[in-house]
Amino acid sequence: MSDKAAPAAAAGGSRAGMKKELPERFRDYKHVWVLIEMERGVVHPVSWELLGEGRKLADKLGVELAGALLAGPGDASTKAIEEAFSYGADLVYLMEDPLLADYRNQPYAAAMTDLVNTFKPEILLMGATNLGRDLAGTVATTLATGLTADCTELAIDHEGSLAATRPTFGGTLLCTIHTLNFRPQMATIRPRVMAMPEAQEGRTGRVVRHSLVMAESDIITKILDFIPDANMDKAQLAYADIVVAGGMGLGRPENFKLVTDLAQVLGAEYGCSRPVVQKGWMPAERQIGQTGKTIRPRLYIAAGISGAIQHRVGVEGSDIVLAINTDPNATIFEFAHMGIVGDALQILPALTEAFRRRLAVNRLAG
Amino acid sequence: MNIVVCIKQVPDSAQIRVHPVTNTIMRQGVPTIINPYDLYSLEAALQLRDQVGGKVTVLTMGPPMAEDALRKAMGIGADKAVLLTDRFFAGSDTLATSYALSMAITKIAEDEPVDLVFCGKQTIDGDTAQVGPGIACRLGLNQLTYVSSIEALDAKAREITVQRRSEGGVQVLKTKLPCMVTMLEGSNTIRRGSMPNVLRAGREPIKTFNAAAAGIEDVTRCGLRGSPTVVKKVFAPKPRADKAKLIDTTNRPTSDIANDAVEAIFAAAPKLQTDLVGRAAQA
Ligand SMILES: Cc1cc2nc3c(=O)[nH]c(=O)nc-3n(C[C@H](O)[C@H](O)[C@H](O)COP(=O)(O)OP(=O)(O)OC[C@H]3O[C@@H](n4cnc5c(N)ncnc54)[C@H](O)[C@@H]3O)c2cc1C
Ligand SMILES: Nc1ncnc2c1ncn2[C@@H]1O[C@H](COP(=O)(O)O)[C@@H](O)[C@H]1O
Numbered sequence: 333m334s335d336k337a338a339p340a341a342a343a344g345g346s347r348a349g350m351k352k353e354l355p356e357r358f359r360d361y362k363h364v365w366v367l368i369e370m371e372r373g374v375v376h377p378v379s380w381e382l383l384g385e386g387r388k389l390a391d392k393l394g395v396e397l398a399g400a401l402l403a404g405p406g407d408a409s410t411k412a413i414e415e416a417f418s419y420g421a422d423l424v425y426l427m428e429d430p431l432l433a434d435y436r437n438q439p440y441a442a443a444m445t446d447l448v449n450t451f452k453p454e455i456l457l458m459g460a461t462n463l464g465r466d467l468a469g470t471v472a473t474t475l476a477t478g479l480t481a482d483c484t485e486l487a488i489d490h491e492g493s494l495a496a497t498r499p500t501f502g503g504t505l506l507c508t509i510h511t512l513n514f515r516p517q518m519a520t521i522r523p524r525v526m527a528m529p530e531a532q533e534g535r536t537g538r539v540v541r542h543s544l545v546m547a548e549s550d551i552i553t554k555i556l557d558f559i560p561d562a563n564m565d566k567a568q569l570a571y572a573d574i575v576v577a578g579g580m581g582l583g584r585p586e587n588f589k590l591v592t593d594l595a596q597v598l599g600a601e602y603g604c605s606r607p608v609v610q611k612g613w614m615p616a617e618r619q620i621g622q623t624g625k626t627i628r629p630r631l632y633i634a635a636g637i638s639g640a641i642q643h644r645v646g647v648e649g650s651d652i653v654l655a656i657n658t659d660p661n662a663t664i665f666e667f668a669h670m671g672i673v674g675d676a677l678q679i680l681p682a683l684t685e686a687f688r689r690r691l692a693v694n695r696l697a698g
Numbered sequence: 699m700n701i702v703v704c705i706k707q708v709p710d711s712a713q714i715r716v717h718p719v720t721n722t723i724m725r726q727g728v729p730t731i732i733n734p735y736d737l738y739s740l741e742a743a744l745q746l747r748d749q750v751g752g753k754v755t756v757l758t759m760g761p762p763m764a765e766d767a768l769r770k771a772m773g774i775g776a777d778k779a780v781l782l783t784d785r786f787f788a789g790s791d792t793l794a795t796s797y798a799l800s801m802a803i804t805k806i807a808e809d810e811p812v813d814l815v816f817c818g819k820q821t822i823d824g825d826t827a828q829v830g831p832g833i834a835c836r837l838g839l840n841q842l843t844y845v846s847s848i849e850a851l852d853a854k855a856r857e858i859t860v861q862r863r864s865e866g867g868v869q870v871l872k873t874k875l876p877c878m879v880t881m882l883e884g885s886n887t888i889r890r891g892s893m894p895n896v897l898r899a900g901r902e903p904i905k906t907f908n909a910a911a912a913g914i915e916d917v918t919r920c921g922l923r924g925s926p927t928v929v930k931k932v933f934a935p936k937p938r939a940d941k942a943k944l945i946d947t948t949n950r951p952t953s954d955i956a957n958d959a960v961e962a963i964f965a966a967a968p969k970l971q972t973d974l975v976g977r978a979a980q981a
Contacts, residue, residue: 363827371865434865436871437831437841461865466843469831473796478926481792481826498933500823508931521760552840556859557870573973599977616884623822630961652966654959655942664942669781671942682956690960691978 350696354513355589361515364390365615367444367452368401368416371435372558373408377571378459382521384529385486386457387420390565391509392488396422398453402443404433408482413539420529423538425451428575432544433560435463438551441470441542441650448475450542453516454492468520478511479518486646489536494519499622499645524570524628524649536552569618569625574600575650577620578608579643581636581657581676585613590680597688603627605637622644639664640689656680699853700753701743702775702803703816704833705736707760707767732767735818737774737888738881741817742848744775744889750853752813753777755806758789759798765904766938772899773891780806784908789922794823796832797919813856815839815878827880834878842871843880896928917956 354361366386369376383399390397399416402407405428413424425447428666431439445465448456456471458464460482472479480496484506487495491650494517497508513515569575576598579593588604595602603620604613620627622642628649636654637643645665656676665671672679707921709728712971732740742955743754754773758764759782768779782802805814815837827843834841846868849859856875861868863882891899899934918924945958964971 346877374866376865414710462863463865465827466831469828470835473832473835479828480927481828507929510928510930511926512928514926538977551874553871555869556872558867570874584863628851630967652963656962667939668942671944672947672959673944674947678952682952683959686956686960691975
C-alpha cells in the first residue's frame with residue numbers, strides 16, 4: 333500500500349573501513365529517522381531538536397535523514413513537512429489518516445512498525461515524551477530490537493554503530509549503550525537535551541506517502557474526551573528563556589515568593605529542586621532535573637540549590653547559570669558560570685530590584 | 699478482578715558499584731526499597747480490588763532477596779506474591795525483562811485469567827518506562843500509560859475508563875480488559891500496612907518461579923543473551939574545567955552585589971538585555 337519510493341541510496345563511501353557484522357536480514361537498513369511528534373495538529377519541538385541531532389548522525393554515516401510524520405489529514409501536516417525540511421530532513425515519510433489525529437498506542441504502533449518494516453531505517457529517534465515513551469516501548473518490542481531510553485548524548489562509533497549515552501542510577505553514573513546485532517537502533521531523548529537547530533529557509537526535500545491499513549472498528553481504545561491544559565497556570569519551564577529556581581536553602585515555603593517576584597520582573601518561569609516538591613512547597617511540574625524537567629534557558633538563576641548531579645543534568649544546557657549559595661564549597665559553583673556566595677533571602681530581593689531598575693532605566697532611555 | 703502488579707526492588711542510595719568485566723550493575727550490599735512509582739500502581743490496584751472484589755498478585759523479577767519487596771507489598775495489602783528468579787535472568791535489558799515478566803504473567807493466568815496488569819510509570823534505577831509497554835505488547839493487552847485517575851471499571855462489560863496525561867492535556871480513554879496500566883506519581887497515596895496484613899506477609903509462602911517454571915523454554919531470550927542492547931561503558935560525569943566566576947561580596951552592600959551580578963549577566967549576554975528591555979518597553 334505504499335509508493336515504495338525508497339530513498340536514493342546515499343553515498344556509502346564514508347562507511348568504508350567501519351566493521352559491520354550485521355545479520356543478512358539487516359543489511360538493507362539504512363538512514364536515520366526521527367519521529368515528528370504531532371498531537372492535535374501541534375508538533376512537539378523535541379522533533380526539531382532531534383532532527384538537528386539526527387542530521388549530525390546522518391552526515392557522519394553518509395546517509396539520509398528522514399522525518400516520520402503520523403498525522404490526521406489537514407494543513408498542519410503540510411506545514412510540519414516544510415518545517416522538517418528546514419530543520420534538516422532530506423525526506424519525510426507521511427502517514428496521513430483520521431485515525432492518527434489523536435494519539436493512541438494501537439494505530440500509532442501499527443503505523444510506525446509498518447513504516448519501519450517497509451523502508452528500513454538503521455537508526456530511529458523519538459522524543460522521550462509521554463507519547464514517545466508509550467510508542468517506543470511497543471515498537472521496539474514488536475520489532476524485537478534494542479531501545480535506549482532517555483539518552484543525553486548520541487554519537488556514531490568507529491564501527492558505524494550508534495553509541496547512546498544515558499544517565500543510570502538516578503544520574504550518579506552515565507553509560508553508553510549499543511544495539512549491535514539488531515535494527516533499527518532505537519533511542520528516546522528528552523525534550524531540551526539537544527539544542528534546537530537553526531531553521532534553513534527554503535530547504536526542501538521529498539515526501540513519501542504511506543497508508544495506514546486500519547479502521548476505527550479495529551481500534552479497541554476509544555477517546556471519549558480531550559481536556560486541553562489551561563495554558564495559563566501550566567509551567568512552560570522546558571522552553572522558557574529565563575528560569576529562576578529555589579531549593580531547600582530558602583528554608584520556608586513563604587520564601588519562594590522571592591523567587592516568583594524575581595521571575596515576574598524578568599518575565600521568567602520559576603522552578604525548584606526535588607526536595608521542595610517532596611515537601612509540597614511547589615507542584616511536581618515545577619521540578620527541575622533528572623526526574624523533573626530538563627531546561628535550556630538563556631539564563632538560569634539557582635538560589636539555595638546545592639547542585640546535586642540529578643539537578644545538574646537538567647540544567648546543563650543553560651547558556652548562563654547564576655548560582656546563589658551561602659556555602660562557597662557548594663557543588664553548584666562547579667558548573668555555574670557565575671556565583672554569589674551569600675544569603676539568597678537577601679540577594680534575591682536585591683536582584684529583583686536591580687533588574688527592575690535596570691530595565692526601567694533602559695526603557696526610558698530607549 | 700484478577701490483577702497483577704509488577705514491582706521492582708531498587709537500590710535506595712547512590713552507593714552503586716559496577717562490575718569491572720561485564721559492566722553491569724552490582725546490587726549486593728546496597729539498601730533496597732520498592733520502586734516508588736510502583737506504589738502508585740499498587741495502591742490503584744488495591745482500590746480496584748476493594749471496589750469490585752478479586753485479588754492482587756505482586757510479581758517481581760530479581761535476585762532471591764527481592765522477596766523482601768514482595769513481603770512488603772503483601773504487608774501493604776497485596777493478596778499473593780510471585781518471585782521470578784533465575785541466574786538466566788541476570789543482565790536483562792528492557793526487552794528481555796518484559797519477555798520474562800510476560801511469561802510469568804501467562805503462567806499466573808493459567809490458574810485464572812488476568813484482567814489487569816499494573817506497572818510503575820518507570821523505575822528509578824533503570825528509568826526507561828519501557829518494561830510496561832513491552833509487557834502489554836507481548837501479551838496483547840490494551841495499553842494505558844501515564845494514568846492520572848481511573849474513572850470507572852465496569853467488571854460486567856469488561857471496560858475501563860481512565861484519564862491519561864498527554865503532552866497538551868488530558869485524554870479520557872475507554873478500553874476493554876485485559877489491559878496494562880501505569881499510574882502517574884501523585885495520583886493516589888499509598889495506604890499503610892495493617893497489622894494483620896503485615897503478620898500474614900511474614901508467614902505466607904511466596905511462589906517462586908525459575909525460568910522453566912515460568913514456561914520459558916528458550917533461555918537465550920533471557921538475561922544478557924536475550925538483550926539486544928549492550929552496555930559498553932559506564933563512567934562518572936566529568937567535572938567542568940572552569941568554575942563559576944564569583945561576584946565580589948566582601949564588605950559590600952547587597953544592592954551593589956546585585957548590580958554587579960546584573961552587569962555580569964548582561965555583559966555575557968548582550969542580546970538577552972536587548973530582548974528584556976524590548977519586552978519591558980512593550981509591557
Ligand atoms: C533517583 C533520584 C532522582 C533525583 N531527581 C532530582 C531532580 O530531578 N531534581 C532535583 O533537584 N533533585 C533530584 N534528586 C535529589 C538530589 O539528589 C538532591 O537531593 C537535591 O537536588 C537537593 O536539593 P537542594 O539543593 O534544594 O537541597 P540541599 O541539598 O539541602 O541544598 C540546599 C543548599 O542551599 C544552601 N543554602 C542554605 N541556606 C541558604 C541561604 N539562606 N541562601 C542560599 N543558599 C543557602 C546550602 O548551602 C545548600 O547548598 C534526585 C535524587 C535521586 C536519588
Ligand atoms: N525486574 C522487574 N520486576 C518486576 N517489574 C519490573 C521489573 N523491571 C521493571 N518492572 C516494571 O516495569 C516498570 C517500568 O520499568 P522501567 O522500564 O525499568 O522504567 C516498573 O515500574 C515495574 O512496574
